[in-house]
Structures are given as C-alpha cells and as structure tokens.
Amino acid sequence: MSDRDGDSALLGPADVRRLAADLGIRPTKKLGQNFVHDPNTVRRTVAAARLTPDDVVVEVGPGLGSLTLALLPACRAVHAVEVDPVLAGQLPRTVERRAPGLSGRLHVIEDDAVRISADRFPEKPTALVANLPYNVSVPVVLHLLAELPTLNKALVMVQAEVADRMAAGPGSKVYGVPSVKIAWYATAKRVATVPRTVFWPVPNVDSALVLLERHDEPRANRKEVFRLVDAAFAQRRKTLRAALAGWAGSAERAAELLTAAGIDPGSRGERLTVDDFSTVVAAAAR
Structure with missing residues (x-):
C-alpha cells in the first residue's frame, strides 16, 4: 500500500x-x-x-x-x-x-x-x-x-x-x-x-x-402488501374503509378485512405499521 x-x-x-x-x-x-x-x-x-x-x-x-x-x-x-x-x-x-x-x-x-x-x-x-x-x-x-x-x-x-x-x-x-x-x-x-x-x-x-x-421480512406477499400501502396513502385524508375500497372491491369489503385484521376501518394509513398492512393482506387471502 x-x-x-x-x-x-x-x-x-x-x-x-x-x-x-x-x-x-x-x-x-x-x-x-x-x-x-x-x-x-x-x-x-x-x-x-x-x-x-x-x-x-x-x-x-x-x-x-x-x-x-x-x-x-x-x-x-x-x-x-x-x-x-x-x-x-x-x-x-x-x-x-x-x-x-x-x-x-x-x-x-x-x-x-x-x-x-x-x-x-x-x-x-x-x-x-x-x-x-x-x-x-x-x-x-x-x-x-x-x-x-x-x-x-x-x-x-x-x-x-x-x-x-x-x-x-x-x-x-x-x-x-x-x-x-x-x-x-x-x-x-x-x-x-x-x-x-x-x-x-x-x-x-x-x-x-x-x-x-x-431484519426478517413479514410473512406476507410483498407485492400485495405494497399495493395495499400505495392504496392507503393515495388519499391519505380518507379513512382506510374508503381509501381501500378500490383495492378490496368495495368499501364494505375493505371494512370487513380491516376488522378481521383487528384494525379500525375508520382509522387512516398513517397509523398502521408494516405488520398491520401485512395482516390485512393475510386476512384477504383467507
């Protein structure tokens, strides 16, 4: 050297x-x-x-x-x-x-x-x-x-x-x-x-x-989680029930999936962790 x-x-x-x-x-x-x-x-x-x-x-x-x-x-x-x-x-x-x-x-x-x-x-x-x-x-x-x-x-x-x-x-x-x-x-x-x-x-x-x-990645489909994240923040002032209507097929279906994941449909994307988003995707896959 x-x-x-x-x-x-x-x-x-x-x-x-x-x-x-x-x-x-x-x-x-x-x-x-x-x-x-x-x-x-x-x-x-x-x-x-x-x-x-x-x-x-x-x-x-x-x-x-x-x-x-x-x-x-x-x-x-x-x-x-x-x-x-x-x-x-x-x-x-x-x-x-x-x-x-x-x-x-x-x-x-x-x-x-x-x-x-x-x-x-x-x-x-x-x-x-x-x-x-x-x-x-x-x-x-x-x-x-x-x-x-x-x-x-x-x-x-x-x-x-x-x-x-x-x-x-x-x-x-x-x-x-x-x-x-x-x-x-x-x-x-x-x-x-x-x-x-x-x-x-x-x-x-x-x-x-x-x-x-x-760190270890969540046990979920990454592409689907990222699609969900994009939808949740596309209109950040909307509740998740409304923001995820397109992703889930309807606002009612979005509310069902959020409730099944233990998440308040009236909350907003800025409150969710990456694990929360992964849990919603897992609920949709069931």
Missing part, C-alpha cells in the same frame, strides 16, 4: 473541480449529480456505515470518486454502480492514481441502479453505502434491498426531507409510502445531517445520513 492510500488520497474541492474540468463534465440535474468535495464528510460517512474488513460494498453513483476513495480502505471490495459512461471509465484511473494499493478492491459496473440485476455483481454484496441522487433515492434503495437479499445494512446520503420520510414511524406527519416500504426490509434511523456546502454544485437543500439495518 502506498503512502497515498490513506487520508491523503481523498479528494478536496480543487481536486473535484480539476477532475471534472479534465473530463469536460458539468454536474447535471437530470442525473441528480452533486459531488461531495469535503474529505471530513466522506470520513464521517464511512464511519457511520459500521463496515467490517469483510464487507462487500455497493456504492451507487460514485461520481468522481470522493466516497469511493474513503470506502476502499474500510472493506474487502467496492462494487461501484455508475450510469454515466464517462465517470465509470474514469473512476478506476482515479483510484489507481490516488490509492494504487487499493485499486484491486474496486469493481466498476456501468448500469442503472434502479434496474440493475443481482447477476451483475461478481460477488454477493453485504452493504450499501452511497451518496444517492435526490431524484431516485428511495426507488434505488427499495430496488437494491429487493434484488440483493445479502445486503444486511445500508448507509445512504439523501435529501434531508427524504431521510425523515424513510425513518418515520406510524403517527408521524411525514410517515408514508417510503416509510412503510423501507420498514418491510429494515429498521431505518437518521444518524446525521449533512450541510449543503460540502457539495459541488451546492444544492438548495440539506442532506442527511440514514442507517438501515436489515
């Missing part, structure tokens, strides 16, 4: 801008690109991920490599999923230049993280650590948790409001579809706020880190 394989390998603001200029890249809103340029932020992110030397990490949207360079010393391998072909091609060269002793741990996959399949990974990932594009953060997390059952933890940097929704519990004003679907797979906790000033370009919102720890 060279003497550049530690903190000195990390990218600072001048490094990020120079790399982007060399590649002729301007960050785009379409791809949700906001590059982290603060070494302290990526150090804290990696520390919060609680990685072990045996972890195989998926990083989504590595961009210019700021987080990648901090991840490589902390785990056995990093599988970086990058949809931009220019960035995907540059990342191995950046790692080879700045941390040559760790370059063998990097595997770049040029693909869309919202659609990537498990067979694209040369080994089974155990952790997800990523600064996620704001516009696809929840779909990416849900897709990877479903597609990669070996992922046992995740640490994602997302828009602060999205972080609150991901980690919200029943009864919260921001509890909704993302909260319930994330809870199907994992326990979510917001662990830190990330100021907008550590990004280039500077976004108009703050970010936050969310830690996910996987």
